Amino acid sequence: MSISIDLNRLKFYIWVGVAYFLLWLIIDTANSSASFLPIFINSVWLAIYLTLLNFTFFEYVLPWLRKKRRYLLVTIILSIVTVWMLLMFCTVGLFAWRGIGLLLRLYTALQSFSSMEKGMTYFAPHGIFSVFFFGLVRHAYNYSKLKQASQQLLIEKQQAELNYLKSQTNPHFLFNTLNNIYSLARDKSDLAPESILRLSKLLRFMLYETSGDYIAIEQELRIINDYIALEKLRYDESLRINYNYDVEDMKQAVPPLILVPLVENAFKHGVSETRGMPFVDIHLSVKQRQLSFIVKNSTEATTAENGIKENIGLSNLRRQLELQYKEYHLSVKHQDSMFIATLNINLGSHV
Known part of the structure; x- marks a missing residue:
């Protein structure tokens, strides 16, 4: 032997x-x-x-x-x-x-x-x-x-979960966008070609810019702007959109598509279900590594008994934040006929 x-x-x-x-x-x-x-x-x-x-x-x-x-x-x-x-x-x-x-x-x-x-x-x-x-x-x-082996295994497990959440977020985001284009095409709208062009920009971003762990915040703002422009094609002049930001350093790193789910939620589960005057207010502030993102949108009034049921986009976002940052806070609430989502992140507390 x-x-x-x-x-x-x-x-x-x-x-x-x-x-x-x-x-x-x-x-x-x-x-x-x-x-x-x-x-x-x-x-x-x-x-x-x-x-x-x-x-x-x-x-x-x-x-x-x-x-x-x-x-x-x-x-x-x-x-x-x-x-x-x-x-x-x-x-x-x-x-x-x-x-x-x-x-x-x-x-x-x-x-x-x-x-x-x-x-x-x-x-x-x-x-x-x-x-x-x-x-x-x-x-x-x-x-x-x-x-060390246990910690490495935990890190690999969390990374696998994070990749899975990202793989869920991207198709979910694209399916909603395709639904928008489908609505325009069904109505034989002249805006359908423009929406397809904007979708191609989103796809290019998905394929080439979101594979890494972080992107510059200016890229995240650009994709939000493209998404808002694509959504606006579906609505008439009654939709009011206020989109502004105050960022001291556009090169600061954030996880790709970390802000998009809140914007997407505002349109899909807010504006699209509003019978009155729809609106979306988006404000981003990043100062001294402290990110504050507030999204307000019109919605139908709900009773307290109904509560707030988070969709897959918000649930995935919450879990991604948990895996990527030590200091963050995500809150959603109804206030009269308005839905408010607030996200605060200490960008220096990334795992």
Whole structure:
């Protein structure tokens, strides 16, 4: 049976071994009157053994011991044997490794022992402490890697959800626009060709400008303006539209189509259902990275019992904001025969 070695894990144990070597070097230097060089070489020699011992134990022996077996008694016996063998390697093995170093003249005998038992007793704390040291560092490292993997998985999941929401928003937006053109074509309106031309501009924007995470706010304003112009083709002079903005930096980044759903909602679920004098008031303000977007539109009066039922556009917008910004507020309300949507975003709080 071949045993594969994970080089990344081996590098990790080497670095832990270096840390353990430095720690023990400080302890030995403080407790010994010998010169620094032999203490340094001795510590390196012992650190090599303990690094290999702990690497083998934690990466191969322990996973093998954790394997599920048919009988619990077998696992208990194997555990006892493994602990006993680990103690032997931490005492007898470490003392024997010292002896090999002496034979190879790589280790300097700074202490003399009258018996093998006394030598093993001297080195036992060294070996046993290394198991706890490597084990704690390994546990912290594995926990950190697991936490990073969980965070990465969460980020990927949220990105997938955000992409899905965007994929829903774009067709939803285009279907509504096509419905507008269909109405003009059905009425054989002379404005149908112009509406198709404007739709082509919207499609071009969808295909080439919205694939990234952010666009300049001037592009978002341009698409809103094109959408309003397309909507105006459906209505006569009775429709009043007030569209203004106060933006200190047109190059500030915002997610593509983050403002459009509120404008679209004003026309589709407000103006189109108004029997009286329809209107849409749109105001955007961006100052010191604080975005304020207010859309007011005419609507039929509703009772308090009916409440406000959000459509797919508003629901998707709310979720997109949740995924992309830490500080935002989106509110919608009816006030007499007027629907008001207010969006506030701290553009500096993007995730």
